[in-house]
Amino acid sequence: MTVEQTRAGNYFVSNYPPFSAWSLDAVASVAEKLAEPPPEDVPLGLYVHLPFCRQRCDFCYFKVYTDKSSADIRRYLDTLAAELALLAERPYLAGRRPSFVYFGGGTPSYLSASQLRELFGSLSEILPFDAAEEIAFECEPGTLQQPKVAALAELGVTRASLGVEHFDPDLLERNHRAHRADEILRAYGFLREADFKSVNIDLIAGMVGETDATWSECIGRTIELLPESVTIYQMEVPFNTTLYGRMREGGEAVAPVADWATKRAWADEGFARLEAYGYRIGSAYTACRDEKTRFLYRDALWKGADMAGIGVSSFSHLGGVHFQNEHEIETYERRVAAGEAPHLRAYPMNEDERLVREFLLQMKLGRVGLTPFEEKFGVDLRERFGEALAPQVADGLVEITDGEIRTTRAGLMQVDRLLPAYFRPEHRTERVC
Numbered sequence: 001m002t003v004e005q006t007r008a009g010n011y012f013v014s015n016y017p018p019f020s021a022w023s024l025d026a027v028a029s030v031a032e033k034l035a036e037p038p039p040e041d042v043p044l045g046l047y048v049h050l051p052f053c054r055q056r057c058d059f060c061y062f063k064v065y066t067d068k069s070s071a072d073i074r075r076y077l078d079t080l081a082a083e084l085a086l087l088a089e090r091p092y093l094a095g096r097r098p099s100f101v102y103f104g105g106g107t108p109s110y111l112s113a114s115q116l117r118e119l120f121g122s123l124s125e126i127l128p129f130d131a132a133e134e135i136a137f138e139c140e141p142g143t144l145q146q147p148k149v150a151a152l153a154e155l156g157v158t159r160a161s162l163g164v165e166h167f168d169p170d171l172l173e174r175n176h177r178a179h180r181a182d183e184i185l186r187a188y189g190f191l192r193e194a195d196f197k198s199v200n201i202d203l204i205a206g207m208v209g210e211t212d213a214t215w216s217e218c219i220g221r222t223i224e225l226l227p228e229s230v231t232i233y234q235m236e237v238p239f240n241t242t243l244y245g246r247m248r249e250g251g252e253a254v255a256p257v258a259d260w261a262t263k264r265a266w267a268d269e270g271f272a273r274l275e276a277y278g279y280r281i282g283s284a285y286t287a288c289r290d291e292k293t294r295f296l297y298r299d300a301l302w303k304g305a306d307m308a309g310i311g312v313s314s315f316s317h318l319g320g321v322h323f324q325n326e327h328e329i330e331t332y333e334r335r336v337a338a339g340e341a342p343h344l345r346a347y348p349m350n351e352d353e354r355l356v357r358e359f360l361l362q363m364k365l366g367r368v369g370l371t372p373f374e375e376k377f378g379v380d381l382r383e384r385f386g387e388a389l390a391p392q393v394a395d396g397l398v399e400i401t402d403g404e405i406r407t408t409r410a411g412l413m414q415v416d417r418l419l420p421a422y423f424r425p426e427h428r429t430e431r432v433c
Contacts, residue, residue: 047314100135219269
């Protein structure tokens with residue numbers, strides 16, 4: 001049996017078409033979309049990218065900065081508000097209010113309590129999110145203190161996502177995580193004292209140095225805390241990570257982490273043990289403790305909702321048009337200060353590409369209803385994707401019923417590996433990043 005080693009590159013499919021298909025030439029399509037009147041019955045989300053971190057993790061592939069001063073941060077926060085003001089005045093967003101807001105990074109909790117109050121205040125004045133059903137906020141354990149957590153609760157955050165990644169102190173240090181093991185319980189305690197509606201714990205299966213024993217202990221520690229939800233991602237090594245840089249310098253083609261079969265088994269073990277404690281599996285990456293725990297941001301976006309992303313390198317999706325901001329902070333800030341939309345690349349989708357995108361993303365939920373796609377796109381998914389479905393059904397990874405297409409448990413644990421088979425032919429050879 002061939003062992004599927006972990007090699008450099010993006011395994012996780014976060015969007016479609018692949019980012020490598022987006023281009024500067026298509027940026028004009030963004031202004032055209034924003035000039036259109038607002039749509040009816042399409043949820044709107046707001047994504048806010050806060051790219052500051054105490055240090056860069058070896059596996060991080062996001063746009064982050066670890067060397068910015070308080071003056072740099074203030075200028076960036078002012079730029080966020082200025083960019084949102086540019087967006088909010090366009091007809092497509094006129095009068096619309098976000099139903100979900102997501103603060104990601106980087107490390108959003110790197111900001112001080114006063115900076116957070118200022119940011120929430122300035123953004124909500126421009127695009128009010130007082131009616132948002134979900135406000136999610138990413139946190140790094142070592143950056144949380146009681147006053148900051150209290151401020152987040154006061155500001156209306158509904159889900160705090162705690163980037164634990166692992167409980168083992170040696171693995172945290174070996175993978176260059178900023179926080180230490182003893183900071184996790186302290187931060188979690190602050191979140192519980194503040195009585196957040198939902199606390200999520202993020203984990204990564206297969207960090208450098210992971211073993212069966214360390215992973216088992218990690219899941220056990222998570223269950224002791226009983227958060228409302230748990231996310232489990234399988235370790236990958238994108239090209240823009242510190243870990244890949246070391247691989248390249250050493251001439252190593254295989255990453256120093258577990259192979260994919262092992263990581264899938266660890267993720268499956270984690271979910272199975274969570275299920276034994278009453279959790280339900282909500283997607284290829286999430287387990288929720290009860291029916292009240294929802295991921296509105298994820299579910300709405302994967303079903304075609306609009307999302308306006310602000311900040312350096314952030315991504316947006318409005319009315320079938322994808323676009324990304326400038327990926328260098330100085331260029332991003334300069335363009336916004338000049339009153340320009342800071343867009344770097346874009347991709348306007350046709351109707352079939354929109355169908356493919358929603359199908360791919362909903363496959364990550366483990367089941368895709370046939371009727372919603374027939375009603376929205378006039379397409380029978382069994383016919384549209386018959387050629388790609390057949391071998392995956394034969395391999396026991398996917399099942400087709402009268403009402404839906406489902407991944408089996410084995411399929412769900414490797415769903416990102418399955419998805420490129422459903423790409424349109426012109427996108428199958430492209431990198432996803």
